[in-house]
Amino acid sequence: MGASTNNPVIRGDSSVLWGANGVYNGTGSGIVQTGSDELTGEKMEVQDELGQTVAVIFFDDKHNLEFEAIIKTSAPTIARGDGITICGVAYALVESVTKLWENKNVQKYRVKATKYSAIASTP
Incomplete structure (x- = not known):
């Protein structure tokens, strides 16, 4: 028998990620079990004179x-307000x-944490 490794064998689409390595980039020692990234923001619906929605404006991602x-x-x-990296998204505010x-x-x-599109990193 060959030596055991901790690397998974992936067949097919090799761009898939397995495990939680890289979900959180920060200091400390721990095991990330889950991570999620929900893209959201504001929207405004524009109606015509009959009240039908004719356009939707998405902003403030x-x-x-x-x-x-x-x-x-x-x-x-x-701490609250700290800028961290989660799921590959840099400078999310805790x-x-x-x-x-x-x-x-x-x-x-x-x-x-929330990553606001108009807020970069601290000055």
């Missing part, structure tokens, strides 16, 4: 991002950090 991670150390050093559970020196956290 933003990414609502979230990840859950098991942290092997003390509480993460993520909105909340929720501690889901703790067992001895291991905790599970949920982090929610």
Whole structure:
């Protein structure tokens, strides 16, 4: 038998991602279990004189991002307003950090952040 590796074997579409490596780029030691990226924003519907929608204007795009991670150390050093990278989206502003559970020196956290299209990085 050959040596065991931690690399998955992917057949077919080799652009698919497996695992959670790279979902959250930050400091600390932990295991990301889930990550999501929802593209949303504002919209305005324009009606004609009969009240029928004839145009829709999409603006103020933003990414609502979230990840859950098991942290092997003390509480993460993520604060509201911090700019972090989640799911490959850079400079998302942290909105909340929720501690889901703790067992001895291991905790599970949920982090929610928003990336606004018009806000780059800190000056």
